[in-house]
Amino acid sequence: MRNVVLGVTMWANDTIDFWFTVGSTYTYLTVSRLNEIETASGIRFRWRPFNARAIMQEMNNVPFATKPIKLAYMWRDVERRALKYGLPLSVPAPYPLKNFDLASRVAVLGVLEGWCPNYMQVSYRRWFVEGKEAGAEPNLSESLTEIGQDPNRVIVEANAETVGRAYDENTNEARRLKIFGSPTFVVDGELFWGDDRLDDAIAWRTNGTLQPA
Amino acid sequence: MRNVVLGVTMWANDTIDFWFTVGSTYTYLTVSRLNEIETASGIRFRWRPFNARAIMQEMNNVPFATKPIKLAYMWRDVERRALKYGLPLSVPAPYPLKNFDLASRVAVLGVLEGWCPNYMQVSYRRWFVEGKEAGAEPNLSESLTEIGQDPNRVIVEANAETVGRAYDENTNEARRLKIFGSPTFVVDGELFWGDDRLDDAIAWRTNGTLQPA
Numbered sequence: 565m566r567n568v569v570l571g572v573t574m575w576a577n578d579t580i581d582f583w584f585t586v587g588s589t590y591t592y593l594t595v596s597r598l599n600e601i602e603t604a605s606g607i608r609f610r611w612r613p614f615n616a617r618a619i620m621q622e623m624n625n626v627p628f629a630t631k632p633i634k635l636a637y638m639w640r641d642v643e644r645r646a647l648k649y650g651l652p653l654s655v656p657a658p659y660p661l662k663n664f665d666l667a668s669r670v671a672v673l674g675v676l677e678g679w680c681p682n683y684m685q686v687s688y689r690r691w692f693v694e695g696k697e698a699g700a701e702p703n704l705s706e707s708l709t710e711i712g713q714d715p716n717r718v719i720v721e722a723n724a725e726t727v728g729r730a731y732d733e734n735t736n737e738a739r740r741l742k743i744f745g746s747p748t749f750v751v752d753g754e755l756f757w758g759d760d761r762l763d764d765a766i767a768w769r770t771n772g773t774l775q776p777a
Numbered sequence: 778m779r780n781v782v783l784g785v786t787m788w789a790n791d792t793i794d795f796w797f798t799v800g801s802t803y804t805y806l807t808v809s810r811l812n813e814i815e816t817a818s819g820i821r822f823r824w825r826p827f828n829a830r831a832i833m834q835e836m837n838n839v840p841f842a843t844k845p846i847k848l849a850y851m852w853r854d855v856e857r858r859a860l861k862y863g864l865p866l867s868v869p870a871p872y873p874l875k876n877f878d879l880a881s882r883v884a885v886l887g888v889l890e891g892w893c894p895n896y897m898q899v900s901y902r903r904w905f906v907e908g909k910e911a912g913a914e915p916n917l918s919e920s921l922t923e924i925g926q927d928p929n930r931v932i933v934e935a936n937a938e939t940v941g942r943a944y945d946e947n948t949n950e951a952r953r954l955k956i957f958g959s960p961t962f963v964v965d966g967e968l969f970w971g972d973d974r975l976d977d978a979i980a981w982r983t984n985g986t987l988q989p990a
Contacts, residue, residue, distance in 0.1 A: 623844050631836050633955050637968060644967075644977065648987035742846050754857075755850060760973055764857065774861035 580769050581750040582609040583738055585616035586667035586684070586699060587660060588746035589642050592692045593759040595684040596651050601762070607769055611680045613671035614734040616746040617664060623744060629660065645759070646692075653692045665731075667699025669722040670708075672731045682711040793982050794963040795822040796951055798829035799880035799897070799912060800873060801959035802855050805905050806972040808897040809864050814975070820982055824893045826884035827947040829959040830877060836957060842873065858972070859905075866905045878944075880912025882935040883921075885944045895924040 582598070584591050598609055620626070628635040639656045646653045661667060667687070674680030687707040690696040696703040705715040721727060741750060749756040749765035752772075756765040767774050795811070797804050811822055833839070841848040852869045859866045874880060880900070887893030900920040903909045909916040918928040934940060954963060962969040962978035965985075969978040980987050 623846065625844060625847065631838060631957075633836065634838065634957055637955065637957070637970060640968070641970070641974075644981075644987050648977075648989070650988075742850065744844075744847055744850070755853070757850060757854070761854075764861075768857075774857050775863075776861070 577752075578606060578769070579608045579610055580765055581612055583612045583614055583734075583741075583743050583746065583748040583750065584671075584684075585614060585664075585746040586671055586687070587664045588616060589638060589657070589659065590759045591747045592653070592688045593642065593645055593649060593651065594747045594762060595681070595688050597649055597762075599681065599685070601766070605766055605770075607766060611671070611675055611684075612734055612738070613668045613675065613680070613731065614738040614743070614746075615665070615668065615731065616738075616744075618735055619739055619744055625744060627745075652689075654695060655692070657692045657695060658697045661697055661699050663697070663699035665699075666704075666719075666722060669727050669731055670699070670704070670718060672727050672734065673718060673722045676727075676730065679711055679713060683707060683713075686710050790965075791819060791982070792821045792823055793978055794825055796825045796827055796947075796954075796956050796959065796961040796963065797884075797897075798827060798877075798959040799884055799900070800877045801829060802851060802870070802872065803972045804960045805866070805901045806855065806858055806862060806864065807960045807975060808894070808901050810862055810975075812894065812898070814979070818979055818983075820979060824884070824888050824897075825947055825951070826881045826888065826893070826944065827951040827956070827959075828878070828881065828944065829951075829957075831948055832952055832957055838957060865902075867908060868905070870905045870908060871910045874910055874912050876910070876912035878912075879917075879932075879935060882940050882944055883912070883917070883931060885940050885947065886931060886935045889940075889943065892924055892926060896920060896926075899923050 582594070584594065601607070602609060628638060643653060643655045671680050671684060674683045687698045687703055690703045690707055691698040696706070704719065708715040708718050738748075741753075741755065743750070743755060743757075745757050747757075747759055747762075749762060751765050751768045754765075754768055756762070756768070764774055771777070795807070797807065814820070815822060841851060856866060856868045884893050884897060887896045900911045900916055903916045903920055904911040909919070917932065921928040921931050951961075954966075954968065956963070956968060956970075958970050960970075960972055960975075962975060964978050964981045967978075967981055969975070969981070977987055984990070
């Protein structure tokens with residue numbers, strides 16, 4: 565539950581921080597399910613776009629680009645799990661993204677203005693179902709228009725310094741939290757990395773443990 | 778179900794190939810649960826020890842050794858999931874193993890002689906609960922004695938050429954199957970990598986899909 569008290573946003577303990585980068589493939593599984601999960605669980609997700617690639621480069625963490633066998637497995641795994649969740653997709657989708665940073669900077673602006681979840685859902689759907697890269701045309705203009713935002717305005721503002729600073733601050737905070745990939749869920753300082761740890765994060769939020777009662 | 782017909786071992790389609798390396802941390806979660814899962818599911822697991830490290834080195838796949846932040850996360854993740862499954866542990870356990878190959882060669886001999894699952898369970902328990910490295914003393918002698926095997930005989934045979942050849946053949950087959958880590962479950966050519974994909978492997982074995990009915 566989000567409460568604004570005396571101008572300060574308070575996050576009650578039904579909140580999970582959802583750290584993500586547009587460009588991560590498994591993040592498709594999360595952004596496409598989160599609305600429904602929020603409704604079913606009563607948990608609120610705080611969307612935190614950051615630059616996972618910068619952190620991964622610092623760590624020399626290259627999961628797929630130089631590892632074709634692991635890359636092929638990743639696509640098959642994403643495909644199977646999307647089917648499990650009833651999500652459409654056509655894989656492999658274009659990868660890696662050319663305009664990685666712009667895609668995430670638009671998400672940062674979306675958080676500031678309140679339309680990030682919608683943008684993420686429609687943009688990832690175009691990327692994974694229609695094969696149109698996130699962060700590039702025509703995905704950007706089509707997705708922003710679909711959610712009622714003016715693409716020209718958004719792209720100018722996403723490239724402006726205010727958004728760049730917010731993006732860097734998020735990335736610095738992620739680094740402090742020892743986050744190293746997308747998606748990552750944070751609950752009271754506990755990190756859960758990967759769409760496949762979302763259930764664990766929810767259990768932790770609810771019970772403070774993964775141990776069955 | 779394992780049927781021996783005319784001297785040929787036939788594996789009916791209630792079988793999942795369980796590929797593993799002694800030395801993998803997440804494999805603790807699998808070897809400690811597999812007996813119970815076998816009983817509950819009616820699925821048989823065929824234990825296939827191989828040299829995951831050799832394959833990972835060929836791919837320049839270094840998940841933890843040079844990545845302290847990811848290593849710390851891995852131990853916390855393993856710890857939380859062990860608690861979830863009701864498994865005891867004291868982490869971090871000694872890592873990486875000094876006698877990586879010997880630990881897995883003993884498993885290869887165990888498969889040939891029929892005591893591999895027992896060895897894996899008691900040896901991993903000593904490693905993860907008592908902090909005694911798998912593949913080294915006193916873990917080797919204590920674990921083998923506990924399951925009724927003579928440590929001196931087993932260690933000599935595990936170092937012999939027959940076992941070395943079987944170990945290499947398993948590793949070659951894993952490479953052909955495009956396996957790149959431990960544990961990996963294989964069902965009709967479908968790879969499921971990670972202890973956290975065991976449920977998916979079982980669903981695939983049972984229904985041929987992860988899609989809900």
